[in-house]
Amino acid sequence: MTRLACAEFAPVVGDPDGNRARVVEWIARARACGADLAVLPELATSGYVFADEAEAQAAAMPADDATLAAWADAAGETTVVVGFCELGGDGGLYNSAAVLDDGRVRAVYRKTHLWDRERLVFRPGEEPAPVVDVSAGRIGVLICYDLEFPEMPRSLALRGAELLVAPVNWPVVPRPDGERPPEVVQAMAAARTNRVFVAVCDRGGIERGQEWTRGTVVIDESGWVVAGGPAVTGEARLVVADVVLSRARDKSISEYNDVIADRRPDLYR
């Protein structure tokens, strides 16, 4: 059994020191509840709605900054996936996520698909999303809008990911009454299509007028929501779910079908 904890808190733009303290605090909470793996929001260190590039620059840190190593240490046995504003060695800014596991930084992923005005600030990642063997199992990492490209979950599943982990900042978008956020529908489909678990950590707060979906959700390998869903009260929450990740290794769905083996890439053109 693997305990997942998604820390849907509210980073504050323009307050990088405060955000680092918040990250430490939420890692501690996840650890205290016995989480094997904790997910924190996209851009947890910087906030999202930058006034300009300088504001993002002021909150950025390199992937080899001592901060990430210190968080990995503080996480103990808990694996952490956290979004941060990365200052690249090339001087560019990236919307990145770090995988902290076994006391060190195991991987850093730079968001491939940039949303809206992000491209005025960030450069897109130029490497495939990573699959990492952590203590809890084999995880794949995506960030926010990446999840809306089914090629991304598929690629991670083909490389053996049992759990897709996605720090997000989902701005509220219109949806009919009674419907889930559309991004959750897409995540449910990604889970079922690939028979993988999905853990999405959204954020709270209102930033420069921007409201967030607060759509943090954990989805099982059949595509059903097992924890989370849109929050209606409060500023922050920890969404916790216990899952059996090894179930994602079985891709069979009938006596004669397997969702991976049944693919026909020669005909997908």
Add this chain to the structure above:
Amino acid sequence: MTRLACAEFAPVVGDPDGNRARVVEWIARARACGADLAVLPELATSGYVFADEAEAQAAAMPADDATLAAWADAAGETTVVVGFCELGGDGGLYNSAAVLDDGRVRAVYRKTHLWDRERLVFRPGEEPAPVVDVSAGRIGVLICYDLEFPEMPRSLALRGAELLVAPVNWPVVPRPDGERPPEVVQAMAAARTNRVFVAVCDRGGIERGQEWTRGTVVIDESGWVVAGGPAVTGEARLVVADVVLSRARDKSISEYNDVIADRRPDLYR
């Protein structure tokens, strides 16, 4: 405006003559309601739960059979997509769908991904799913389990399909209370991901103990259900929706984003 009509009726296995009469009857109903495009179920001519291959063989017809041409003629100005049990020139059986438009057979598609025991009877198609310009607009055709491979909707959208049309026979599968059929969730995601409309025609009746989802549904280009959903009473129904297919040509979803142009195929590996 395009009027879509999905004829969710109950073909009867072992009664090919009766099924042909039912197809004619439902084409007439769709035409009478002013449908620009009618969708009929998968294997509408044969039923689904075959006792053996011989039973499928007895219901099969070649794509150039006079029957399909006669239906195209009877459909008048209404485009029809209908599933049928095809006898191939190679002697093999195929789970196929015909596109009838402008008084003739415009395309025949052989199902790529065979579900469960279908593979004991049918050969899989060996050609990509077709995109066809019909009077209502540009349509792509899939059959049932094909829809669960996101590569398929994506491929059709990349080739300009505005509407995905899918004859299906969805056997009932478990789902939590209050949830939509999982295949509908996947179809909603396919629609939103690609910004295309989706029209799925399921079937009714109980065949050799097999119950059907009766999940006929029309989904708009934002991924929301506009007509249909699981039927709870009756044996058959016509699900009708008026849609503006040209909206599927606009793939932009923010000032800086386009769901097709934003793809990074170089990184999907």
